[in-house]
Amino acid sequence: MWNHTKITDKLSIKIPIIQAGMAGGITTPELVAAVSNAGGLGMIGAGYMTPEKLESDIQKIKELTSKPFGVNLFVPEHPAVIQEEIERANQLLEPIRQMLGIEKKNDVPQINTSVFDEQIQIVLKYEVPVCSFTFGIPQREIIHQLKNNGIVTIGTATTVKEAILNEEAGMDMIVVQGSDAGGHRGSFAGSFDDSMIGTMALIPQVADHVSIPIIAAGGIMDGRGVLASLVLGAQAVQMGTAFLTCIESGANELHKEAILNGTEEQAVITSAFSGKPARGLKNEFIIKMKEHEDALPAYPIQNMLTQDIRSEAAKQKNKEWMSLWCGQNPRLSKNLHAAELIETIINQIEEIISNFPLIKG
């Protein structure tokens, strides 16, 4: 069967489809549970979550499904806090804050590095079956602790080099993120510009250089993309944008609508929201900040600085100042229940297999 792979075996799931752990309230317990109940792997996007919220989400998901699910965590980064950079960024952001009626905010952002360790403890406490990582590789002790507790570990790579680093660190499997992907780039061991490798080109090259199973990500939205990924050498896929527009997703309705009506040319790369390159639908914020991108504070500082703007814009239903993360094929997006989306994909794959001349040999 096409849906029986090394990854479905290892994760004890029926369909080699993982719902990306998108951060920022998108991965509701309902979405995660729906994906897992449909035979895929639902994933909590715990990147920006407080430990309390993560704990309560895990509890809710356990009530909604007995199937495996995962948690995605962001490996913490510790950029230098440069007051001048922050002031310059705030100067650029101030007119936008004024326009939205936000009170002036000039606090120096505080990076709380203990959150990650607390998140890990919660994953261990609740024996969450799968833990994936973005923005780097955690310390080996953490990887070993998780594995010793029977938790499957998944790293993220955007180049062959990053994939090899993940394998060497002991990760069980790896998400290989092509440049087609929406949201933040997972790059951590090279220049961002040089890590923009298309999914089509990247998957087979990584497959030739690592022995741990590969999860293809970036530009995969339907049965064609899933099947093509398996042909290219992946053992599963991870889909973000496709699940973001699902009914159970907690994404803002404006965000969903923008994707459902979007085109591939609108999904551009910007560092302006967070200080780290990410793909989202072009809007006023991206256009206005474009020329200043290189001088903005690093992630996660810039992310903290724009937080008030993004959340106020969402409240005011003004999508021009929100981050509208989206991969390169919004034209394939649908507004379905997650289970319907997975069923549609399965049917599409079965149809390709039964109709495609290649299968008839």
Place this chain on the structure above:
Amino acid sequence: MWNHTKITDKLSIKIPIIQAGMAGGITTPELVAAVSNAGGLGMIGAGYMTPEKLESDIQKIKELTSKPFGVNLFVPEHPAVIQEEIERANQLLEPIRQMLGIEKKNDVPQINTSVFDEQIQIVLKYEVPVCSFTFGIPQREIIHQLKNNGIVTIGTATTVKEAILNEEAGMDMIVVQGSDAGGHRGSFAGSFDDSMIGTMALIPQVADHVSIPIIAAGGIMDGRGVLASLVLGAQAVQMGTAFLTCIESGANELHKEAILNGTEEQAVITSAFSGKPARGLKNEFIIKMKEHEDALPAYPIQNMLTQDIRSEAAKQKNKEWMSLWCGQNPRLSKNLHAAELIETIINQIEEIISNFPLIKG
């Protein structure tokens, strides 16, 4: 059979593989004929060819094969010749010329627009079976004239919009070039930045919006890429980099070696060589010109200005000042005869089909 598609029918070829019409002496008559004799479609990269050279190549190919082959032409562009821009570019290029011992050259480049019409006349005269176009859509009269003479016309698109424009213009089929591709971007109806869509994301979106058959291009190097492209909705693939390193290819040996030893992170986008974005392996020229790219003359003016540097560097076997066009998966490149490459791909596909769980149902 997997290799029986709408495109193999229409082109009367046995394998849905087209060798890209790479310009600049790469597509020797031997390469073109070898690809066609092996069951694919060889293609003359006539972009920068004089009518005389095109005519003699066609004659040689007809001696080497009775199978169909094609010619790729560049639709001419007529940018304003801005003397200031040219002088600024020459100032940047002068130290490189001096270093290579090239005599100062300050002629205003002349764009010869009659070449394209002469090339079309030769295609008609020799009844070349296939004519493909890059950098735009030729006038409708040309498309109709070719089609009325039984010549199959192929356009190039990098977005859904460009694909639709090609279909509306009457093209028989269309090369859909993802951002994974090497060499020049074929974009012509939008901003270059917004036309960098990964092959994985682009093919299915185009397939949903046009009814003419699609030839996938960008990041396809082996059986995995060919089969994945067919699954995504293409009826054939076009491969450039994979054929560039073949034994029959006329590419400079330094260029071949650079690809054979290259990595995916080295294949970057630059406008510095030609005034138009293209993907090639990073070298001194690309690095030095990076900060000036936006101020350079448009294609083809900048291309003419760097001509002496590129050819002198090749003579001196100095790859740092040559254009080393390359797609995003040099790690998959091989130095084989074209027929061996095609046979390897066929065997790989047959192996995937016979071993892949999906096929065993």
